[in-house]
Amino acid sequence: MVSFDTIRATGDVEVDVGIRIYALAARLFPICRSITGDGVRETLQVLGQHIDLTQYEVPTGTQVLDWTVPQEWNTRDAYIKDPSGRKVLDFADNNLHVLGYSAAVRQTMPLSELKSHIHTLPEQPDLIPYRTSYYSEQWGLCMAHNELLQLEEGEYEVLIDSEKRDGHLTYGEYVHKGQSERDVLLSAHICHPSLANDNCSGLALLACLAKALRARKTRYNYRFLFAPGTIGALTWLAGNEDKIPRIDHGLIVSCVGDGGGPNYKRSRRGNSLIDQAMQYVLNADGRQGKISDFSPYGYDERQYCSPGFNLPVGLFQRSAFGTFPEYHTSADNLDFISPEHLGSSYRMIMDAIDILEMNWTPINLFPKGEPQLGRRGLYSALGGDKSAGETAMGYLWVLNLADGNHTLLDIAQKSHMSFRDIARAAQLLLANGLLAEAPEQDQAGEASSSGQA
Amino acid sequence: MVSFDTIRATGDVEVDVGIRIYALAARLFPICRSITGDGVRETLQVLGQHIDLTQYEVPTGTQVLDWTVPQEWNTRDAYIKDPSGRKVLDFADNNLHVLGYSAAVRQTMPLSELKSHIHTLPEQPDLIPYRTSYYSEQWGLCMAHNELLQLEEGEYEVLIDSEKRDGHLTYGEYVHKGQSERDVLLSAHICHPSLANDNCSGLALLACLAKALRARKTRYNYRFLFAPGTIGALTWLAGNEDKIPRIDHGLIVSCVGDGGGPNYKRSRRGNSLIDQAMQYVLNADGRQGKISDFSPYGYDERQYCSPGFNLPVGLFQRSAFGTFPEYHTSADNLDFISPEHLGSSYRMIMDAIDILEMNWTPINLFPKGEPQLGRRGLYSALGGDKSAGETAMGYLWVLNLADGNHTLLDIAQKSHMSFRDIARAAQLLLANGLLAEAPEQDQAGEASSSGQA
C-alpha cells in the first residue's frame, strides 16, 4: 500500500490530491469501525496524523436529545468452524462478517439453527452484506450466500468474542479558524467498517481538504466533524447548542470515491446559499450533476435539517446511497473507488467553498445611469465592434444588479456568466471605487457584524 | 326497471354503489324537470325516499341578489299533428320536445310558419336538442332534424298546454351533521329534464353518498343541495348569508355517469384544500384526471365563485360539459351512463371526502434531531438493509415536515407517498406522543375553534 507521505506529486493539483485522498482512504479501510469503540479511535488517530483533531469522548448513558449514548462495543475475534473444525468464516478476513453491535456468543449448534443468525444477499450471492443491530440485542454474522449454500449439515462452532460495556462514544473535530464568527460545517460519518466509498472516501477527502485550508486565509470558520452517523450528529448537536446559530452553510460528504453522479441533495430550506453554490458547481464546467430536493432519509443531514434545527446543510455524493449495487456490501472496497474520482469530488467541494468565500453583495455607488467605464480604463476604447461589448458584460451585469438584493452568485446565475468572471469584474469595480460592499446578511436574514474579507 | 331497494349486493362496494346510483338515476330520468314546477317536486320526492330532505318553496317574485324568482312553469301536454291528424311530435314520448319555459300555444298554421318555432340539430339529425327560454317569452318545440325534413307542406295543429303562473321555486337540502361547525357543500342541479348524465347522474350520486355518510361520524357538516341551476344557487346564496362563511370546501357534481375524464375544474381560489384534494385523487390510483383552472362558464361554481363570495368550490365531472356529442341532446339517455362509471365517480368523491376528513396539521414535539423511533417500536431493528428505510419513510417525512406549515396532504405531495400511508404514519406518531395537532385554520387563514375529530 502506498504511503501517504511518500506519494510523488504529478503536478496536476486535482490528480495529486486524488492520489493522496485514496492513500488515506486505503489506510482507513481495514479498521473495524462502529458507532463506538476502538475502531473509531484508531480512525481518528490516523486522521490526526494529518490534521490537528480534537477527540471527544462522551460517556455511555449521556442523554443526547431524544436519544441515549449506547454502550461501547468492541469485537476481538469471530469465526464459524464447520464440523471438521475448518474456519468457514473469519472476522480477520473481513470485518463485515460480524453484525454491528452483535451480542457475544460461543456455542456449538446444528447448521439449521446457525442459519437463523446468518445474513446473506441471495441476489448478490458472492458478496457479504453490511448489517447492524445497534439498539436491539441479538447476535449475528454476515457472509456470502454462495458460501452459506456450500455448508453441509452438522454441528458448527460459533464464536463472537465481542463486548458491550459502559464506555464512550468517540468523535473528532477540527476547526480551521477564519476571519469571521460564522461557520461552515463539513461532516463525514466515521461509523462504517470496511466500506471504502461509504465512507472511507468522505473521511479521507475531508481530512485532505482541512489540510489544504490551513494554507489559506478564509472568511469563514470551517468546522470538520468526524462522528458516527445519527448518534454522533445528535451528540454533537446536543452538546453544541451555542454553536448552531453560527452555522451559515454545511455539507455532509459521503460516497465520494466512485465515478457516479455527482449528486447533491438540497437542504430542507431548499434555496440556501450552499444549495445555490452546489447547484452552480454541479452544473459548471460541463458537469451534469443531479440536484434533488431534500428528503428525510439519508445521512446526517437528517439531523441537521430536522425541523427544530433546519440548518442549511446539504448532502454531496457521487453515486447516491442505496442506488449502486456495491452499496453496503463487501464490493464497496478499494477497487470501487479511485484517485481520479476522489480528486474530482474534492475539486467540486473546493469550488463550492470558493463561492462561499468569494460571494458578496455589491452596492453600486453610481446607480443612476451607467458610470463611465472607459474613463477608468475598464472599457474598450473602440465603439461599434460587435465583440467589444461582450468583454464588458461582467461589469455591466454587476453594476446593473448591484442594488443590495443580489449576491455575486445571483448575478452569475442571472447573467449566465461564470462566477469567476463575475467575481473578477466585481473586484475590479470595487477597486475603482464604483462599488461598495453591502453589510453581510446571515442565513436568518439579519445583518451580522462579520464583514467580507 | 330495477327497484332501488331490491338490488342484490355484489360484494364489491364500488360496483354495488354504482348499481344503486344507476337505479336511482333511472328512476329520476323520465320526470320532466325545469327550474321550477312539479317535476322538481317529484324529483325531490323520489330523492326523499332515500335521504331526509328538507324541501324549500320560494315564492315567485322574491328578489334573490340581482335576480327575481320567476313564475312557476308546468306543462301538461304538447304535440304537433300533421294535416292528416297524425301526431308527429308528442310530449309524452320525450319531454325534451318542449322548449323549456315555452309559452302556451294552441293553433293551426302552415308548415313554413311552424318551422320558425322548431329547434333541431342539423349536424346531429337524429337527435332532439335540449333548449330553454327562461327569461324571454316565446313558444317553441324541439325535434330531430330528420323528422322535420319528412314533414310535408300543409296545415299543422300545434298544442303546448303549459302554464306560467305565480308559484314557487323549489329546492331540497339535506345536512349530515358533523362534529365541527364547518361545512362541506355538495351540490347538483335539478333543473334538467330527461338528460341522464346531465344531471340525473349527479342527483343520484349525491343522494347515495348522503345516505352512506349517515353511517359515519364526520368532522365536517355535509350540506347537500339539490337546486335548479343558476337561479337555485342564487336563491340559496341570497337566503343563507349566515351559512356562507362556514363553507370550507365545496364541490359541484354533474355529468358523472359516462366514462370520460375524470375532470376537475379548480375553484376560483385555485389552491384551496378541495382543489388540492381533488387534484390528488384524480391523479392517484393510476387515474389520469384532467385539472383545469377556474373559468366563469359552467355550472353553479359560477355563482359560488363569483368575486363577492369566492368560495372554495370546484366542479367534478367525467366528460366535461359541452365536449361530448350527447351533451344537451336526447342521446344523453340511460344508455349513455353506466353503473361502472357512476361507481368510480362516487369512489373519487368519497376519496376526496376522506382527505378532507383525515387531513390535519401535525406539530413535531421532538423537533430537534429525529426522535428515536426504534425505542418506540416504530423502526426496523436491523440497520444496513436497503429496504429497511423505506418502510419508515412515512414516519420520517411526517416528522420532518411537522412544523405547523404542512398538512398531511402537503406532506403526501412533497413525499410522493400516498395520503393514506402518510395519514397512517401520522396517526401512529400521534399515538406515540411524538406529534401534536396544530390548531385548525379555516379557509380564511384564521384559527377556528373546530378541532380535528
Added chain:
Amino acid sequence: MVSFDTIRATGDVEVDVGIRIYALAARLFPICRSITGDGVRETLQVLGQHIDLTQYEVPTGTQVLDWTVPQEWNTRDAYIKDPSGRKVLDFADNNLHVLGYSAAVRQTMPLSELKSHIHTLPEQPDLIPYRTSYYSEQWGLCMAHNELLQLEEGEYEVLIDSEKRDGHLTYGEYVHKGQSERDVLLSAHICHPSLANDNCSGLALLACLAKALRARKTRYNYRFLFAPGTIGALTWLAGNEDKIPRIDHGLIVSCVGDGGGPNYKRSRRGNSLIDQAMQYVLNADGRQGKISDFSPYGYDERQYCSPGFNLPVGLFQRSAFGTFPEYHTSADNLDFISPEHLGSSYRMIMDAIDILEMNWTPINLFPKGEPQLGRRGLYSALGGDKSAGETAMGYLWVLNLADGNHTLLDIAQKSHMSFRDIARAAQLLLANGLLAEAPEQDQAGEASSSGQA
C-alpha cells in the same frame, strides 16, 4: 427619392404608414450623424417638419451624472489618395468611411503605416464597418477589406478634415399632451450615421407615430425623445429628475425596419405593464415574437433601467442588434429596410399603446353571484345552445375577475381572450352600470390622482 408629403395613400393604414416611415427614413439616411454635431441638428430639423420638436443644446463640459458632455465633432471632408493621386476612399461616398470622433489628419504616409489606421471586416470583405472612438483620441478610417487588399505599396495622402471643439450636445423632444400627469417615454437614438435600420428606422417610426397621436385624445402624455445613445439618455436623465417619477411606461425603439423578430427585451422590473403589453402584442395575431429578459447590454434601456432609476422601459426591435450580418456595416442601408416591415412594427407599437390607453381595473358592482345579463340585453335569450355561452364569455370573465386585483390585460391573459374583446365587454358592462373603475395605481403601487379617461 419619394417625397414624404406627396405619397399617395393606399387605403391600408399599415401599408400607408409604412410607406411614409420609409420615406422619412430615406430622407434621414444620408445625413452624417454622431453623438454631437451638425448631423444631429439636420436630422432634428427634418423630423421637425413633421412634429413640433423642441431642440435642446447642452454645452460641452456639462456634468451629466457620472459623465461629461464631450466636445462637439464635425467632419467636412475625408479621403485617401493613392500614389497616383486617385481617391481610393471618399467621405462623400459614404459617411461610414470616417471613424466616429476621429481626430483630424492631413499627411502622406506609406501604405504600411496607413493600414494601422484603417478598420475593415475581413469576414465581410465587401462591407464598410461602422466604428467610433468617442472618448479615446485617435484618427481612423473604415473601408471594405477587399478594397484595402487592392491597394498597392506606395505613399498615400490622407485627409480627415474634422474638428473637435467646445460646442453642444443636441437632442430633440416632443410631448403629446394627454389627460393625466403620467408619462409614456418613447425614445430612439439619433447618433448613428448612414445606418438605415439602426436607427433611421426608429427615428422615422417615432416621428410618424407622434404625428398620428396628435389626432388622438390620450390618457397619458407621450414623451418622444430623439437623442444620441448613452450620453444623450444620460443628459436627459440628469436634466429631468423631476419628470422621472412620472414615467409609467417606456419603450426604446431601434432596428424596426427589417423583417426579423419581432423582439422585445423586458425592462429590468420584468413584469411591468409595458412588459405585459408587449408580450401580449408580440404573441397576438399569430405573431411569434421573442421575449427576452432584461440584460444590461443594448440601447438606452441600459440607462433608464440602471438600478438608481429602474424605470419600466423595454426595448422593441425586429432583428435584435448584433445578431444580423448587416449590423453596424454599410449593408444596413435602405435596401435592408422596407415599408412593409416598418408598417408592421408601427402597428405593434400602436397596439401596445392601445393597451396602455385602454387598460383599466374594473370593480364588479354586483359581486355576489352573476348579475342577470339577460335582463339587460347582454345575454342570448335561448339557453341550452352550446355556442350561446361562448359569446357571453367576455362578460363572464370580466365580471368574475373584476375584484380590483385584475386589469383588463390581466383578464385577457387569464381568459385567453383577446384584449379587444375583453375591453369591449368591460365597456358594455360599465355602460350598463355593472362595473366601476378602480382608482388607478401608479407603477410604484400607490394610488395616483390620475383617472382613466
